[in-house]
Every structure is written in C-alpha cells, then in structure tokens.
Amino acid sequence: MKVILDGTPQVIMSNPASRHNYFAWPSVARLQNGRIAVVASGFRLVHVCPFGKAVISYSEDEGRTYTFPAPVIDTPLDDRDAGILAFGERGVIVTSFNNSVRFQRQNQLNNTQNEADKAYILSYLDTVDPNLEKKYWGATYRVSRDGGVTFGEIQKSSVTSPHGPIELRDGSLLWVGRTFAEKGCVPEDDCILAYRMDADGSMERLGRIDNIEYEGERLLSCEPYAIELEDGSILCHVRAQRIYGSTLPKMLTTYQSVSRDGGRSWSKPERLLEDNGGAPSHIIRHSSGMLIAVYGCRKKPWGIKAMFSRDEGKSWSVDHTLVVDEVSSDLGYPATVELSDGSLLTVFYAHPAADQPAVIMQQKWRIE
Numbered sequence: 001m002k003v004i005l006d007g008t009p010q011v012i013m014s015n016p017a018s019r020h021n022y023f024a025w026p027s028v029a030r031l032q033n034g035r036i037a038v039v040a041s042g043f044r045l046v047h048v049c050p051f052g053k054a055v056i057s058y059s060e061d062e063g064r065t066y067t068f069p070a071p072v073i074d075t076p077l078d079d080r081d082a083g084i085l086a087f088g089e090r091g092v093i094v095t096s097f098n099n100s101v102r103f104q105r106q107n108q109l110n111n112t113q114n115e116a117d118k119a120y121i122l123s124y125l126d127t128v129d130p131n132l133e134k135k136y137w138g139a140t141y142r143v144s145r146d147g148g149v150t151f152g153e154i155q156k157s158s159v160t161s162p163h164g165p166i167e168l169r170d171g172s173l174l175w176v177g178r179t180f181a182e183k184g185c186v187p188e189d190d191c192i193l194a195y196r197m198d199a200d201g202s203m204e205r206l207g208r209i210d211n212i213e214y215e216g217e218r219l220l221s222c223e224p225y226a227i228e229l230e231d232g233s234i235l236c237h238v239r240a241q242r243i244y245g246s247t248l249p250k251m252l253t254t255y256q257s258v259s260r261d262g263g264r265s266w267s268k269p270e271r272l273l274e275d276n277g278g279a280p281s282h283i284i285r286h287s288s289g290m291l292i293a294v295y296g297c298r299k300k301p302w303g304i305k306a307m308f309s310r311d312e313g314k315s316w317s318v319d320h321t322l323v324v325d326e327v328s329s330d331l332g333y334p335a336t337v338e339l340s341d342g343s344l345l346t347v348f349y350a351h352p353a354a355d356q357p358a359v360i361m362q363q364k365w366r367i368e
Contacts, residue, residue: 001308003320006343006364011352012066013040013057013360019117020044020051022357023069024349025081027163027282027335031148032086035060036337038347039082039094040360042069045117047330047358048107050124054082054096056148063345063362072151075136076128078104081333083164087173091199092144094151095164097180100137101128139180143201158203159193162333163225163282169232173197174263176209176226176236192221192238194263206263212240212255214271217248221255221269223280227291234259235313237293238269239279252298254279256313272316278305282335286367287342294322294346296332301325304334304348304363322346322363327354342366 015021024047026040035058042055054073057066073079077098085093099107105125108118139160142151159177166174176194192209212219223239238255242248254277255269273279278297286292291309293316303324307316322334327350334348343366349358 001317001320002368003306003322004366004368005322006366009323009350009361009363011359012063012347012362013038013042013055013069015043015069018043021359022046022049023055023360024358025162025333026347026349026360027083028337028345028347029084029086029092030337031092032090033147035148036063036345037084037086037092037148038066038360038362039072039084040069040347040349041080041082041096042360043071045121046111046113048078048099048104048111050076050078050101050104050121050128052079054079054094056082056084056094058148062339063364073140073142073154075140075154076132077101077136079140081160081162083162085164085167085173086148087167088171090145090147092148092151093141093164093173094144095139095141095157095160097139097160098137101125101133139177155201158195158205161225162223162280163335165197166226166228168228174226174228174234175203176224176234176263178222178224192224192236194226194234194259194266196263207259207265209236209238209257209266210268212238212269214240214251217246218243219251220244225280225282227283227285229258229312231312232262233312234263235283235291236266237272237279237281237283239281240269240271241279249275251275252279253277254281254295258313272307273318277318278332280333284336284338286338286344290367292336292344292367294334294336294348296334296348298329298332302327302329302331304332304346306346308367322365323348323350323361326350327352328358330358339364
C-alpha cells in the first residue's frame with residue numbers, strides 16, 4: 001500500500017486577527033447536499049480555555065475553500081472535541097463536551113502560560129453563573145433537520161467521544177463513547193459504552209467494552225470510534241493510555257473491539273499499535289471497500305498516520321505517514337472524508353510554528 005500526498009498541509013480554520021486563535025479536535029463529514037463540513041473547537045486562547053466553542057465551516061468545492069467558522073455549540077464552559085455526522089435525508093448532529101469551572105480554574109492556577117492570558121481566563125470564570133454551569137456541564141450535542149443550515153437546542157448525551165455517533169444501515173444511530181467524567185476513568189462504571197440513539201434524542205444503553213489491562217495495570221480507555229462492517233458487525237477503535245498519575249512510562253496506543261450483536265456484547269480489546277503508536281482513531285470505508293483509519297502520533301517525529309484493512313479489520317497495515325515533522329506533540333485527532341474522485345481529505349489540528357497557536361489543517365492524499 002502506497003500513500004501519495006497531494007501537496008502539503010493547508011490551514012483551513014483559524015482566526016489570526018485575534019488572540020482567540022487556538023483551534024483543535026476537528027471532525028469532517030460530507031453532507032447530504034454534497035458539501036463538506038468541518039467542525040472543531042475554536043476561538044480559544046489555549047488548550048484548556050472557557051472561550052472554546054464548537055464551530056463549523058463548510059466547503060462547496062471539495063475542500064479548496066471554506067467558510068469562516070461559525071459557532072454551533074457555545075455554552076459558558078469550555079466546549080471541546082467537536083464531532084459531526086450527517087444522517088438520514090437531512091439530519092446533521094454536532095457533538096461536544098466541556099470542562100467544569102472548578103477544573104478550568106485549577107488548570108489555570110497550575111499552568112505556567114503567560115500571566116495576561118491567565119488573568120483574562122480567571123476573571124471570566126468568576127462570572128459564570130452556577131445555574132448555567134449545572135445546565136450545560138457534560139457531553140452535549142445539537143441536531144439539524146435541514147442539512148446543517150439551522151440547529152436545535154443543546155441537548156445532553158450519556159457518553160462522549162471526539163467524533164460522535166455513527167449511522168447504521170437500518171437508519172438508527174449508534175454512539176460508542178466514554179461515560180462523562182471530569183477527569184480520568186477510574187470508577188468501575190466509568191468505561192466505554194454503546195448506546196442506540198433515537199430521533200427524539202432518547203438513548204438506550206446496549207453494552208460495554210471491557211476495561212483494558214496491560215502488564216497488570218488498568219489503562220484509561222477513552223475516545224472510541226466505530227464503524228459498521230459488511231456483515232452487520234460493529235468494529236470499534238479505543239484510545240488507551242496510562243491512568244492519570246501513573247508513574248510508569250507514558251503510553252498512547254489504539255485497541256480494537258468488535259460486536260456481533262449490534263453493540264450489546266463486545267470482544268476483548270486487542271492492541272493494534274505499539275506502546276506509543278498513536279490515537280485516537282477515526283475510521284471510514286473507502287469506495288473500494290477498504291477500511292481506512294487515521295490517528296495522531298505523539299512520539300517524535302510527531303505527525304498523522306493511517307492504517308488500512310482489506311479484510312474487515314481482521315488485520316491492519318499500519319504506520320503509513322500522512323503528515324510528519326510537526327513542531328509540537330500537541331496535535332492530532334484526524335478525521336477523513338472521501339472526495340468525489342476517490343481521493344481523501346484528512347483534517348487534524350497542529351501548530352504551524354512553535355510560537356504559534358494550534359489551528360485546523362487538512363492534507364489531501366490518495367492510495368495506490
């Protein structure tokens with residue numbers, strides 16, 4: 001398998017005229033009318049920042065140009081990872097989650113960023129109404145019924161994941177995500193769960209993916225993404241890393257689990273990548289039938305990679321480089337969409353230079 005790049009990475013979402021120019025954690029989808037939509041958390045100052053909003057940009061020309069990002073989910077809190085799914089005839093769902101005021105304040109007090117930004121953020125946090133925090137804190141989403149033109153009220157989800165739910169062939173939505181928690185994944189009930197999601201927003205819990213044990217230690221399982229296979233089974237990739245506070249060497253890798261009964265039971269997760277091979281993963285099916293998963297690599301050389309499967313996920317060809325030699329490990333969360341000519345467009349976040357904030361980039365490529 002050979003990856004052929006179409007040019008170099010391009011910045012597609014930023015706000016250079018303002019100090020609110022940190023964008024991260026994107027997703028991408030093709031809408032029912034053919035437009036490409038990219039969502040991300042934008043208009044931030046830094047990695048943890050109460051000014052973050054889940055924003056959306058549209059492209060009418062296969063990713064050559066985009067509209068300026070517009071907010072979709074904007075709570076008083078730190079709206080983070082943005083996911084998107086086009087479903088049914090005109091449905092579009094945008095997902096996110098946020099951090100509490102307490103968590104954000106503690107993060108700023110422990111941070112060594114410049115004092116002006118810290119004071120700016122802390123002064124804003126002092127103004128957040130506790131009742132509004134209680135209303136919005138958690139995993140959130142909004143649904144459009146007109147193809148992404150307008151969106152309904154902010155609603156709450158039982159689980160969170162960077163790229164949101166998927167649509168199954170029967171038209172139902174399946175959301176595999178982690179139970180929402182402010183920090184870590186320690187309680188026994190805090191794990192990867194599968195939910196069926198109805199059109200009215202109601203969610204039915206189906207099953208759970210076992211927590212991952214590695215060398216006698218329980219790992220933090222988070223940031224899953226799933227895809228339906230040709231036989232109706234569901235394949236899911238899960239990010240796995242050390243529990244917060246672990247004294248063991250860092251680990252960031254991807255495991256895989258499969259459900260043969262619609263998400264009610266799942267196989268024991270099996271590791272796909274080496275200890276620091278990368279995560280989280282986003283999976284699509286190419287028009288050729290091949291499964292393509294992209295993931296961020298936070299060990300040097302920092303970048304974005306892809307893996308391919310021609311046997312419905314039974315085996316993967318891994319470590320195919322899409323982007324390399326980035327300037328910071330603060331990058332990743334790639335997602336891919338197929339273009340009309342069969343080539344691919346992958347969005348991700350990265351820093352254009354060591355002294356510049358993160359922005360949303362894209363790399364076009366194809367496989368040979």
